[in-house]
Amino acid sequence: MSDATTPRTGPSEQPTAPYLDAVVAYGFRGPGRFHVPGHKGGPGADPGLRYALGDRVLGLDIPQDIHGVDLGPKPTPYERAEALAAEAHGAARTWFLTNGATQGNHALCLALAPLGTHVVAQRNSHASIVDGLVLSGGLPSFVAPAYNSELGMAHGVTPEALDAALAADPDARVAFLVSPTYYGMAADVAALAQVAHARDVALVVDQSWGPHFGFHPDLPESALRLGADAVLTSTHKIVGSLTQSAMLHVAPTGRIDPAAVGRALRLLRSTSPSSLLMASLDGARRQLAVHGEALLHETIAAAKATREKLATTPGIKTIDYDMVGRDGVAAYDPLRIVLDTRGTGCTGYQVAEALRNAYDVQPELATVATIVCVLGVGQSPEALVRFAGDVDEIVKRISTPDATPIQALVRSPDALKNEMVMAPRDAFLGQSEVVNLEDAVGRISCESIAGYPPGIPALLPGERITAETAEYLRELVDSGARLHGAADPTIRTIHVLAANVG
Known part of the structure; x- marks a missing residue:
């Protein structure tokens, strides 16, 4: 797979999925499979696996370096797919990742924070940033996010905090920040970019929880379009690609050399990347670019109705737009439903466990004070209506509003x-x-x-x-x-x- 400059695409090509189409064409034209993997498109697989996945999936599980897929005349279908993703996200260069945003964080640390290089990192960055610095030998100092002690909830880094952290470490060459948070709260990326660039520091934003940002007017804008120099998006989390697939985007600002990032990725990626994961990224990009706004419109409306219904449940509060304007919160992602359960007299853990036991409802996260539900771009409105009813029934069943108020956390x-x-x-x-x-x-x-x-x-x-x-x-x-x-x-x-x- 090439790390060459992203080829240009025409404005009408977003409705295509060149890599997905090429994989499908190869998988079902009946080629002589004298290459890996050993299941040979299905016949060599365990019967139970064949029944569970089906031969259609196994037929698409093909290796790297197949002519007409990622080898052959330039640009190859694979190169075109990454180019279309770059165009859709406004990047100078985009890479498909098959080991999640973790792979991207590791690559960025190797490329931007080699041995002895000073960096500033958000204190609650994903663990893969620390792991990446272990790999690269970079020297971090840390900037704390804004913190809501009532809910035990970390928000984004404020521009003032970043400026102070960079002033305290004038040798820092890059800042690694997170936006949005697990709870859907987005930082003021435009102001953070101004702070970083004023000190000649590149800004990297882990936007793993916002791969859909910028694709609907009611969503926060993408960090890439707000001035970040590199952005990670976990496409699988919300946009619909397969688990473990993500994208890494480098902006056309010129502060980060795509060739250096590509070199680091070559070191980290498997020589047997999953065609299924990469094809899912190509398809997810197409759906987001072509139909994303319509799908998101329906999901945002359904989420709004769900929050309104939940607001009528005694003891439950929704945490959403009211947070905007507080330290570290410049915008809110409506594809998150966050419940404050303290008014029920129960912890978020207790409410989540009751939902699982009674209705097989599986939230993304429970804490002492909250429950977090993550929605997808095409979330079923019927499922959201059912969820609101399930919460209402559970709260009526287990709430103890006269109990001692729940304390979110001992301290920050x-x-x-x-x-x-x-x-x-x-x-x-x-x-x-x-x-x-x-x-x-x-x-x-x-x-x-x-x-x-x-x-x-x-x-x-x-x-x-x-x-x-x-x-x-x-x-x-x-x-x-x-x-x-x-x-x-x-x-x-x-x-x-x-x-x-x-």
Whole structure:
């Protein structure tokens, strides 16, 4: 697959899906399959798998380097597909990713933050940013997102906070930020881009939760069109491609060299990428570009009606447009239904568990104070009506409004002020040992640990563990929060740099 300059496409080509069409044509024309994979389009697969997936899917599972698909006259169908995605998103160059936005974050860290390069990263960036810095050897400093202590909810980074972080680390060459959040709150990307560019810093935005942004007037604008220099979109999360597929877009600003990003991606990607994942990206792009506005119009209207219905359920509040204008929130994504459950006297965990047990309703996320539901571009209005009724029935059944008010979280981790004393790469790859948490004070962490809520890491590789941090981690566990990244989720023990190293 080529990393050459994106070929030009005509304005009428968005209704086509060149890679998907080429894969389909190859899969069903009856070729002699004397190449991998071993199932040979179905006959060699386990009968149970053939029954579950069907020979149509197995017939499309083809390898890289098939003539007429991603080899042959230029531009190949694969190159045309990526070019159409770049055109649809307003990018200078777009890559299809088959290991999620994680792959994109790793590539951007390798390309933009090589050994010893200073970067500023949002404290609650996806774990793949820290992992990417472990791979690349970049040296991070962190900027805290705005924080809602009542709900235990992290928002976006404010322009003022980014400016202060960049002033504190004048050697930083790139800023890695997140917009929107898990909860659908978008940061002021245009202002953040101005702050970064005024200091000659490239802005990378993890827009994984907003792959549909910019494709309907009632949605937030895409970060790429607001001035970001590179943007990640997890197409599978909302737009309809298969799980594990995503896109990486580099803007035409010139601050990021597409060739450097392509070189890093060649290092990271499999030589056997899934044709099914990439074909799904091509199809999802076509649907979003051609029919996205109409589909989104119906979904946004259905979501609005659902929020209005939920507002009549005692003890339930919806968290949406009222947040806009608060620190770190410039816009709201209506393809998120976020419920504040505190008025029911029950935690979000309890309400979510009751919904699963009674109606097989599966929310995306539950926290102490909230439930988060993620909608797709073509969400069924009937399913949303049913969901609102299910919540209403469950709340009537389990609510205890006279109970002690639910506390969202013990406190924010922002005040911990952890000291980064070693590059994450050196700490993660260094010789480690497991010690009891109380014995870890003063030692250097080899782990990345974040509590959900609020999703802000309390500890990162290379940071020195303080007594306050150890106490905070215990409070997280005692409050019912889940620890992501911890080798021991009970936090009785923790991996630290070996004594003879630190």
